[in-house]
Amino acid sequence: MPELPEVESLRLGLLPKVLNQKIKKVEVRMLKIVSGKGTKREGTLEKAKEFENGVKNQLIVGIERRAKNLVLNLDDGAKILVHLKMTGQLVFKSKNQDEPGLISGGHPIELSVKELPNKHTYVIFEMENGTLFYNDVRQFGYILYYPNEKCFGESCHFKDLGYEPLSEDFTLDFFSNSLKTKKGVLKKVLLDQKVVVGLGNIYADEVCFEAGVLPGRQVSTLTNQEIEKLFKAIKRIIPRAVELGGSSVANYLLADGKRGNYAHEHKVYKKAGKPCQVCGTILSKAEIAGRTTVFCTKCQG
DNA sequence: CACTAAACCTGGGAGC
DNA sequence: TGCTCCCAGGTTTAGT
Numbered sequence: 001m002p003e004l005p006e007v008e009s010l011r012l013g014l015l016p017k018v019l020n021q022k023i024k025k026v027e028v029r030m031l032k033i034v035s036g037k038g039t040k041r042e043g044t045l046e047k048a049k050e051f052e053n054g055v056k057n058q059l060i061v062g063i064e065r066r067a068k069n070l071v072l073n074l075d076d077g078a079k080i081l082v083h084l085k086m087t088g089q090l091v092f093k094s095k096n097q098d099e100p101g102l103i104s105g106g107h108p109i110e111l112s113v114k115e116l117p118n119k120h121t122y123v124i125f126e127m128e129n130g131t132l133f134y135n136d137v138r139q140f141g142y143i144l145y146y147p148n149e150k151c152f153g154e155s156c157h158f159k160d161l162g163y164e165p166l167s168e169d170f171t172l173d174f175f176s177n178s179l180k181t182k183k184g185v186l187k188k189v190l191l192d193q194k195v196v197v198g199l200g201n202i203y204a205d206e207v208c209f210e211a212g213v214l215p216g217r218q219v220s221t222l223t224n225q226e227i228e229k230l231f232k233a234i235k236r237i238i239p240r241a242v243e244l245g246g247s248s249v250a251n252y253l254l255a256d257g258k259r260g261n262y263a264h265e266h267k268v269y270k271k272a273g274k275p276c277q278v279c280g281t282i283l284s285k286a287e288i289a290g291r292t293t294v295f296c297t298k299c300q301g
Numbered sequence: 302c303a304c305t306a307a308a309c310c311t312g313g314g315a316g317c
Numbered sequence: 318t319g320c321t322c323c324c325a326g327g328t329t330t331a332g333t
Contacts, residue, residue, distance in 0.1 A: 247326075
């Protein structure tokens with residue numbers, strides 16, 4: 001999926017479109033999308049109805065992001081939590097035809113806003129000023145409705161999440177201590193949302209490259225200097241990616257004419273077999289922590 | 302408890 | 318053209 005920069009870009013793009021707009025009606029076309037988050041989820045009509053009825057005529061009064069989750073706050077205190085997983089998309093189609101749409105998420109299918117809804121549209125929000133479509137080719141994502149703050153809190157959805165990399169609370173000391181208490185390879189720890197949230201396969205590799213550290217290193221062997229380089233790489237890359245609207249690898253992100261341009265700055269992701277932009281060494285590929293990983297054996301040696 | 306593999310899905314791309 | 322096989326930005330769950 002979209003990683004932190006893509007979800008944050010989506011949040012920023014969505015805000016001016018739907019903030020203080022009323023949800024006139026919601027149509028759930030696939031029950032399991034709104035019925036839970038596990039791999040074994042069974043869609044229930046009950047959940048879908050609760051969602052459809054609960055959000056009706058509510059204003060969207062805010063949009064927050066936590067890790068890779070998006071949270072829509074409603075007028076009556078209810079919350080809608082959206083996780084796009086690998087291929088989820090939220091696309092806003094304005095009633096004003098000339099206004100550009102907003103697409104985020106991740107599937108390499110060119111998607112025309114004019115052709116929405118399509119066969120992968122599973123939830124449709126009818127707004128006063130347009131329509132918000134949730135599309136998800138692989139159907140891994142989910143949209144959860146919490147009628148009030150209490151339900152949301154009790155769900156403990158965020159209880160295991162670590163620090164936001166953009167926040168001031170995420171400090172070198174914390175990061176250093178976390179790495180020292182974890183075992184295993186660096187890439188695994190960077191992907192571990194219990195330490196620092198928001199990194200996925202793209203940014204974990206990019207961070208390792210920028211820091212000059214091999215992703216397959218055991219974290220127990222990292223020096224203080226290397227830890228600091230990794231920390232600084234996270235602190236530089238994530239905001240830079242947000243600034244550029246995230247990585248549009250094969251999909252599209254259109255908001256006020258902008259596209260996600262961080263993919264142009266990728267140094268290693270999807271570049272195995274190509275020469276390193278810094279030293280010319282052919283970039284290597286390996287499976288690390290169960291994910292395809294690309295690195296430069298010279299720069300990160 | 303820690304680690305790995307499989308599961309959840311569809312479709313694009315490579316190779317034949 | 319069409320068939321196979323592999324791969325995909327994430328996370329949960331089952332198995333060792």
